[in-house]
Amino acid sequence: MKAIFFENPSNFYKVILLEIEECNFKTEKDEIVITGNFGEITTDTHYRFVGNVINHPRYGTQFQAISYEREKPTGKNGLIGYLSSDRFPGIGKRTAEKIVEHFGENTIDAILDDPDSLAAISGLTKQKQELIHDVLQQSQGTEKTLIELANYGFSNNMAATIMNFYKTETLKTIRENPYQLVEDIEGMGFRTADRLAEDLGFPADDKNRIKGALLATVNELCLSNGDTYVESEELMTRALQLLESSRRFIIEDSQLIEALVEMVQDMKIIEDQKRFALPSLYFSEEGIAGSLDRLLNRKQAIEYPGVDLEKEIHKMQKELGITYDAVQAHAITQAISSAFFILTGGPGTGKTTVLNGIVKLFCELNGLPANPLEYHEGIFPIIMAAPTGRAAKRMNEMTGIQSSTIHRLLGLTGQENPNEDVYTAELEGKLLIIDEASMIDTWLLHRLLKSIPPGMQVIIVGDKDQLPSVGPGQVLHDLLASAVIPQIELEQIYRQAGGSSIIPLAHDIKNGKLPADFNINQSDRSYFPCQAAQIEPLIRIVVEKAKAKGFTSKDIQILAPMYKGPAGINALNTMMQEILNPNTDNKRREVKHFDFVYRVGDKVLQLVNQPELNVFNGDIGEITSIQLAKETEDKVDEITVLFDATEVTYQKTDWSKFTLAYCCSIHKAQGSEFNMVILPMVKQYGRMLRRNLLYTAITRSKNKLILCGDEGAFRFATENAGDLRRTMLVEKLLRNSESDKIIFTVDEPKALEPSKPKNFTLSIDMVLGQEINPMIGMEGVTPYQFMK
């Protein structure tokens, strides 16, 4: 090897320059550039590559490797010399001879396949056995594993994820139980693991197969519906369907029940009154209830001796030139004097106004300067955070106090495995304010609450009628429904006074009725009736007109619920790009990436959290430059995007971390506001037509709202309150508030009944009704100790 031009550690992709020793194609040169996914490539080592010679338009002749291997020492003498070399300290010639005598020419593979096989060599200590295996694993193992995973049909990225998780145990784990992948590797579907297992000869009624299907079913149902548990009937039916559709084989109910009971006993799935949950979700809900119990158990009312709060509010009103209504004033006093408080309300009801009042009064009562810049005693004791970067930025603009994302506040990357017990440091400060709380999922709330120290006041702000979080749970709804926390809902709309007709429309929709003037154009909103096929041409006309009037791509945002189809996000994005960022004179740089073209000036949306770069899922930016490979240091194409706070350069392998943003999903727009929102709604959106989705979309619009599509679809969505998510949080919160018990105090541990597979009664209810107490043995233990 002469040089490494590029390497991506996350997927092992490398571009390297190699000296050719021998080859079976014609070349004048004695070196060549090789691309592919390789483990560690070292100098002074010989490799054999299999692949294709290609003529790259920019770089000339290259070799695209499909597979490769390090030239292994062969022949008995070669092997003996290799094993007794300096690479294996402490292994002499005599021992090397014994090893090669035992395993023959296949020595290296035999040891790599089964490290325990070295135990058969007399006189070889356990320590030396491990040393030999480790050295072989390091030098030969990565390649061998990568090649094997490719043979199993895994993509390079998936192979890298799997290897990063299991390390040297990768192949051993997969060969022993391929279904383990379903449990450990995010994004690993049951069917993929099942195909692999079938190739490896695992029978269709293998118990691990049934367990894998059960776990995949709970996982899939919770993630797709946002529930935190699955009902027993649904779990059984869906798991059976999955098992029998993946392979043609009848699984008996008794086999399914037996596997489920074992999983419950092993705490891989948690059972609570015939409801089944992933441990991470179950214990996060327990953790939330426990944290709140801890935080609320403090003296409820915070007193300010000698202070008349009403008078203080009166004084503040004069200073601010505002008159709070009775509910708003009450919200300020409640928030100031509660350890934990929730403020909810629709758009324009004064949440920000009240929040500003709370902050001002809090500063006054605690001797803090109103301007954080005038505080010189360390970190300002009021901390603010929101689930998205944009919402945090808005909070900062509204209050003047530094705000961050909740992830950043907790030091999380957003890429944490929910099953991991991630350490988050205790927060420092006196008052914590969290906005856009409807977007927080169960895992995140658990981690947030865990980090709140005793004595810190907490105020949660959010609109309960908006879409719940992308992740499982509906925590704001549940916290309000349990009523364990002091809460106030603001209902009086103030922004309407400014002549807005968007906010009253939002409130009508929230209340389940489409107003009579829905299809009558107002100064700030219009409605254009049309069919799904007409959406694209209609929006084209609207946007062309808006552009002529001076609206830019920053002002206009199309929101749609689905990606595919003529009225879907993808088609609308391509169309918008043509109108708002065309390349008519061919002067703008552009690059093709799968179905999209990216062009300088394009509006793009970040799809993942990258806290190290200060960009987060949902951030919107603009492509400022495109660098072609020949101009870059790493010799790969790059795109640079300017976001509000930062500029990020993405190498080609990372281009899937963003997408065009002229049109985005309503979920992605949560927490953001736009000058003009264009919102198509047609019957084809099907089950997406729900009230909270429509309400969330409409409330994203600050000044102009263009509705188009089918009035029936708008009406259907308005009237369809949808189902609430299924969670156990309310009952856990109420259980704690109704009893003085500390949350993890439970019954004495007792042995669980072993399952009786043979004469099992085939009634799901009977088996699941065994009252398996999910809390057995949990005293004083943190939830995560039971996972993994």
Ligand SMILES: Nc1ncnc2c1ncn2[C@@H]1O[C@H](COP(=O)(O)OP(=O)(O)OP(=O)(O)O)[C@@H](O)[C@H]1O
């Ligand atoms: N008591 C009041 N008297 C007069 N105007 C008020 C009052 N409360 C709020 N407002 C005004 O109503 C408008 C909306 O208030 P605010 O921005 O606080 O609402 P919000 O609930 O935070 O809205 P959103 O969720 O849409 O951001 C502001 O212009 C604010 O000044």
